[in-house]
Amino acid sequence: MGEIYSHFAEVYQKGSYPEFSKWILGLLPSLLDKFSLPQSGKLLDLACGEGTFLEGMVLSGWQVSGLDQSSAMLRLAEERLKKTGQPFRLIHDDMRNLNFQNEFDLITCWFDSMNYLLDLTDLENVFNRVFRALKPKGGFLFDMNTLYGLFVRWQQQPMYISQEDEDLLEIHIPSCDYEKSEASLRIILFIRDPQTNQWNRWEEIHTQRAYPMNLIQATLEKAGFQVLARLGNLTEQSPALPNSGRVWFIAQKTA
């Protein structure tokens, strides 16, 4: 069993996963405008992955930094960002160690990445550190899978093929542990080596935890944030409901 997002990094980039970032990039300007959040300046994308979101933001004039714990994901982000010809900074670290003060206008964290924090104390710690890293009036935007998302949506099929082509087979097997509020995705990859033509098999287990939306909000407020919105549908900008699979938090360091 390997480290997560090692062999999966290339597969992630090749698949439809980066579409999520492209979709957010399209919606973000109107969200920032609606909630009177900074629309330019310094951005930190936590768990930036292979960098599609950062690429879009640097091309719209933001000064971008990205942080991720996966060296394989960061290598892909670096390749991608170099092609823009713009300056950027990438940090190889765990977001639980984030250590900046009054530095950023906007901090983001997309596509379930906060769900990888399996202890409430880690979530509290990251929110405190994000608060410290933001400038006053700075915005903090992120999404998380909800309890409904992990325990209903994720569990709808016992096993499915997520990607398949002549060089790749990606199989997902979900499971969950209600007592721990955790769900896991066993990702099995069969990848053909183009040099030898041989198939290799890799496996990663991705464990995520869901937190009640009220608890996430209370944790943000305890860290000092004002929660401006808790959306269930980003396109419609409508509030999160008990059966929303994903929740989008829009928070601000008002002090």
Ligand SMILES: C[S@@+](CC[C@H](N)C(=O)[O-])C[C@H]1O[C@@H](n2cnc3c(N)ncnc32)[C@H](O)[C@@H]1O
């Ligand atoms: C589903 S991917 C999302 C990547 C990117 N945000 C996107 O939208 O495509 C989750 C990312 O979170 C990163 N990650 C998970 N836990 C982390 C942690 N504690 N610190 C930093 N990065 C983390 C993983 O390495 C991975 O790149």
